Amino acid sequence: MERKYYMKIKVEGLVNPIGLDVKNPRFSFVALVDNGALFQKSYSFTVADEEGNIVWDTGIVASDSSVNIEYAGEELLPYTHYIVKAEMTDDKGAVHCGEGFFETGRLDTEFKGDFITADFHTAMDFSAGEIQNRETPMLIVADEMGDIHEKIKRELELIRSGKKEETEFRRPLVFQQKFNYDGEVGSARIYISSMGIHYCWINGELADRCFFAPGWTSHTHELQYYSYDITGLLQKGENTVSIMVANGWYNRRIYWLLARDQKNFSNDIATIAYLRIKSTDGKVTEITTDKTWTYGFNGITDSGIYQGEHFDARISACCDKEVRLIEYPKDVLVGECSQRVRAVEKLPIKDIIITPEGDTVLDCGQNVAGVPMLKIEGKAGEVVELEFGEVLDKYGNFFANNYRSATCDYVYTLRDGYQEYYPLTTYYGFRYIRIKSFPGTVKKENFDILVLSTDMERTGFFSCGNADLNQLNNNILRSMKSNYIDIPSDCPQRDERLGWTGDAQEFSTTASFLYGVDPFFKKWLRDMAADQGEKGGVPNIVPFIRVWGDDKWRVEELTKLGYPDTKLGVDNVDWANFWGDAATICPNVMYDYFADTRILTDMLPCMSKWCDFLYEQMISPVGISKHGQLADWVGLDGEPGAYIGATPIDYSADACTLYSFKLTSRAAKIVGDIEKAEKYQKMYDEQIGIFREKYCNSKGVVEKTQASKIMAVVFDLVENKELQVKLLADQIKEDGYRLIVGFIGIRYILQVLSDYGYTDIAYKLLLRTQFPSWLYQVKKGATSVWEHLDGVTDDGSFWSMDMNSFNHYAYGSVGDWMYSRIGGIRLDRDHPGFKHFFIQPLPNTEIGHAESSYSSIHGLISTSWKIEDGKFSLDVEVPFNTSATVTLPSGKTMEVYAGKSSFSEPWIP
Ligand code: BGC
Numbered sequence: 001m002e003r004k005y006y007m008k009i010k011v012e013g014l015v016n017p018i019g020l021d022v023k024n025p026r027f028s029f030v031a032l033v034d035n036g037a038l039f040q041k042s043y044s045f046t047v048a049d050e051e052g053n054i055v056w057d058t059g060i061v062a063s064d065s066s067v068n069i070e071y072a073g074e075e076l077l078p079y080t081h082y083i084v085k086a087e088m089t090d091d092k093g094a095v096h097c098g099e100g101f102f103e104t105g106r107l108d109t110e111f112k113g114d115f116i117t118a119d120f121h122t123a124m125d126f127s128a129g130e131i132q133n134r135e136t137p138m139l140i141v142a143d144e145m146g147d148i149h150e151k152i153k154r155e156l157e158l159i160r161s162g163k164k165e166e167t168e169f170r171r172p173l174v175f176q177q178k179f180n181y182d183g184e185v186g187s188a189r190i191y192i193s194s195m196g197i198h199y200c201w202i203n204g205e206l207a208d209r210c211f212f213a214p215g216w217t218s219h220t221h222e223l224q225y226y227s228y229d230i231t232g233l234l235q236k237g238e239n240t241v242s243i244m245v246a247n248g249w250y251n252r253r254i255y256w257l258l259a260r261d262q263k264n265f266s267n268d269i270a271t272i273a274y275l276r277i278k279s280t281d282g283k284v285t286e287i288t289t290d291k292t293w294t295y296g297f298n299g300i301t302d303s304g305i306y307q308g309e310h311f312d313a314r315i316s317a318c319c320d321k322e323v324r325l326i327e328y329p330k331d332v333l334v335g336e337c338s339q340r341v342r343a344v345e346k347l348p349i350k351d352i353i354i355t356p357e358g359d360t361v362l363d364c365g366q367n368v369a370g371v372p373m374l375k376i377e378g379k380a381g382e383v384v385e386l387e388f389g390e391v392l393d394k395y396g397n398f399f400a401n402n403y404r405s406a407t408c409d410y411v412y413t414l415r416d417g418y419q420e421y422y423p424l425t426t427y428y429g430f431r432y433i434r435i436k437s438f439p440g441t442v443k444k445e446n447f448d449i450l451v452l453s454t455d456m457e458r459t460g461f462f463s464c465g466n467a468d469l470n471q472l473n474n475n476i477l478r479s480m481k482s483n484y485i486d487i488p489s490d491c492p493q494r495d496e497r498l499g500w501t502g503d504a505q506e507f508s509t510t511a512s513f514l515y516g517v518d519p520f521f522k523k524w525l526r527d528m529a530a531d532q533g534e535k536g537g538v539p540n541i542v543p544f545i546r547v548w549g550d551d552k553w554r555v556e557e558l559t560k561l562g563y564p565d566t567k568l569g570v571d572n573v574d575w576a577n578f579w580g581d582a583a584t585i586c587p588n589v590m591y592d593y594f595a596d597t598r599i600l601t602d603m604l605p606c607m608s609k610w611c612d613f614l615y616e617q618m619i620s621p622v623g624i625s626k627h628g629q630l631a632d633w634v635g636l637d638g639e640p641g642a643y644i645g646a647t648p649i650d651y652s653a654d655a656c657t658l659y660s661f662k663l664t665s666r667a668a669k670i671v672g673d674i675e676k677a678e679k680y681q682k683m684y685d686e687q688i689g690i691f692r693e694k695y696c697n698s699k700g701v702v703e704k705t706q707a708s709k710i711m712a713v714v715f716d717l718v719e720n721k722e723l724q725v726k727l728l729a730d731q732i733k734e735d736g737y738r739l740i741v742g743f744i745g746i747r748y749i750l751q752v753l754s755d756y757g758y759t760d761i762a763y764k765l766l767l768r769t770q771f772p773s774w775l776y777q778v779k780k781g782a783t784s785v786w787e788h789l790d791g792v793t794d795d796g797s798f799w800s801m802d803m804n805s806f807n808h809y810a811y812g813s814v815g816d817w818m819y820s821r822i823g824g825i826r827l828d829r830d831h832p833g834f835k836h837f838f839i840q841p842l843p844n845t846e847i848g849h850a851e852s853s854y855s856s857i858h859g860l861i862s863t864s865w866k867i868e869d870g871k872f873s874l875d876v877e878v879p880f881n882t883s884a885t886v887t888l889p890s891g892k893t894m895e896v897y898a899g900k901s902s903f904s905e906p907w908i909p
Pocket of ligand 1: 490491630808
């Protein structure tokens with residue numbers, strides 16, 4: 001007999017999105033099936049507009065497909081509400097149904113309204129002089145850090161002492177419009193974009209409690225607008241719309257002082273808004289930004305992502321000045337496609353410490369990205385001033401040197417009475433807060449910590465019988481949250497917080513297990529393609545900001561070598577292998593985890609251009625440009641104090657390039673571009689022989705460094721992988737099981753070992769607690785993942801006083817191994833989105849048990865194993881409409897389908 005069940009529907013990976021600028025959105029549904037059915041027999045979709053007209057009816061489609069089903073109905077209209085209904089019939093004949101909606105944004109129509117700004121130039125004007133034009137390669141710059149920080153300090157002193165310009169550019173602008181509305185509001189939306197970050201209040205109420213709208217994009221190519229449902233905020237009679245725009249990522253220095261990009265601080269901050277009210281009888285009223293709006297200032301007297309916020313609660317907003325219109329191409333305006341940044345957790349203060357130096361320091365108990373919310377009773381003019389730090393130094397004193405030129409101010413001037421405040425225009429990366437100024441004695445209750453992160457759906461969970469590994473997992477999660485703030489950043493505290501492509505791709509599989517990151521990557525990869533260099537260089541940082549000069553010195557080098565094309569490898573962006581290879585790696589990861597084929601189609605031109613760019617260099621007598629390459633970044637096998645590990649730069653560049661050829665060929669094949677699939681496979685086939693000749697010994701394997709050997713295997717560069725991994729295992733033993741690899745090696749080391757029979761060594765590395773290892777930092781009390789394995793050395797001092805972040809997710813990429821090998825939930829790359837997958841945990845006596853779960857796009861997968869009384873037992877759960885191949889430690893394999901199953905066998909350690 002037919003029964004009906006509820007299904008969850010997503011549109012473009014989001015639940016009920018509004019302001020969608022996608023002409024053919026994709027729908028997915030997940031059904032919770034508990035009637036013993038295993039597979040889906042058919043589905044149907046209908047999409048209807050607000051009047052109930054059906055614009056798409058698929059009829060019953062005999063298919064087991066449930067994800068990313070592309071809309072193919074009538075052309076969607078702008079600013080329209082569509083209701084999506086789905087039905088699915090399982091193989092027992094039961095019908096499951098779900099309903100959701102989506103609302104379009106402007107689509108192809110022009111965004112209504114003008115960009116408005118202040119009547120003066122808000123742009124920051126301090127020239128970088130000789131610094132900006134430097135032509136020094138990165139590595140030398142790194143060596144000059146000491147000098148750099150002297151310059152930074154001098155500059156900051158000048159600004160603070162008022163000798164350098166101090167104008168309104170530091171202050172957000174508040175734009176305002178008043179209007180009367182006497183109709184009955186059916187629905188009301190306001191669509192807002194801004195150069196700078198914005199907040200909108202309707203009659204004094206925030207339109208949404210998100211932070212940093214409209215996010216960070218490659219502004220010149222794409223400026224998002226956010227869509228707010230303000231139906232409940234309008235009132236009969238007079239209404240006031242206020243939009244505050246602050247510098248954000250747009251108008252104030254982003255990147256350290258020596259690497260400024262004009263793009264980020266040479267424009268006015270501005271906004272454009274379109275308010276659309278539909279009355280209950282269907283009448284549309286529109287209000288747009290134009291010359292009649294006014295602007296002024298509010299209590300925020302200084303604001304910047306790195307600089308923090310100053311707020312004077314005695315100042316009330318006054319918007320009485322005339323705005324100025326500015327021209328800006330409106331075709332860059334695009335509806336948001338990712339989730340918003342929100343306060344995802346609220347933490348109490350754990351402790352108040354008085355340090356040996358006498359400072360009062362609040363301990364939040366964990367290193368996070370966020371803002372402290374102040375709750376205080378006081379008198380007008382009293383000041384609360386805070387300073388932020390991630391760790392205490394070896395003496396237990398406050399330490400903030402590693403913020404470098406990010407001053408991260410938090411200065412709040414009170415009005416009379418009780419008040420609550422948290423900054424809206426900046427964020428801090430911190431565990432400790434030093435009280436610089438506070439009226440009276442600070443109490444724990446004076447603060448809550450709002451933890452900020454892009455508000456994605458949590459999908460992955462892991463725990464096991466080893467407390468340190470559980471802590472490492474929590475740290476990974478925390479560093480991910482701290483660094484998924486609209487873009488995937490390297491760290492949340494110092495004067496970087498940038499979309500370093502290497503870090504992002506390295507962590508992308510771990511991230512894809514922990515959270516539904518598909519929309520987040522879709523947005524970021526769009527920027528990557530937009531910011532790609534003219535010749536194909538994929539920037540080290542997306543959104544792109546120039547870091548190390550114009551590459552003149554590369555030209556000189558090639559000239560010296562007498563090569564005809566001296567511009568080879570020189571592009572208008574800074575690029576490096578492994579970082580730029582994010583262009584080929586990330587879309588493939590999104591396809592593997594979320595069955596997102598469109599991301600492959602959209603990124604294929606970018607991938608191809610990147611590969612062509614590298615290939616041209618590869619076949620030249622000078623090979624791929626070595627300059628700017630970061631190789632096995634911060635590998636500990638390098639020279640003491642060096643930033644680059646011992647793995648040769650040309651080797652890692654060639655190895656990563658060959659991997660990119662393969663991934664591009666794969667992507668092209670999946671989307672049906674056979675010509676490209678063959679082209680990049682051919683490039684790989686042609687170059688692999690040369691590569692082997694250049695780097696392999698007579699036995700066909702590479703001899704140098706752990707990371708070289710790891711790359712040789714995972715990037716499919718040597719034929720005899722067994723021998724290659726044996727050499728790796730031997731070397732690890734010789735190196736005393738010390739984890740001395742850098743960014744590239746660390747990403748794959750455990751995977752390579754366990755895939756080739758060295759699970760014991762993999763566990764030895766993972767469970768090691770002495771330096772260098774992952775758990776060393778856990779033993780040192782880390783609550784987030786460190787940038788360097790030796791961030792704090794054994795004697796409690798710091799590896800570096802400034803290049804030392806304690807909240808960097810890159811080395812958290814080991815999460816992937818924990819979930820896929822300890823937990824045993826593994827992708828089948830031939831069946832994306834876990835339509836079919838593998839369950840193959842690698843149990844370990846010391847760990848004893850492990851529990852993992854992953855809410856895949858097809859539904860919940862879970863595994864739980866334990867070793868007890870000489871027996872290994874495993875419970876698994878497989879989602880409806882999928883299948884899994886389970887492999888037990890003995891090697892016994894079976895196929896399982898929807899539902900729960902249990903297995904056990906004798907445990908032979
Ligand atoms: C960042 C890294 C990044 C590296 C590459 C650092 O400053 O924090 O995570 O990948 O630079 O140069």
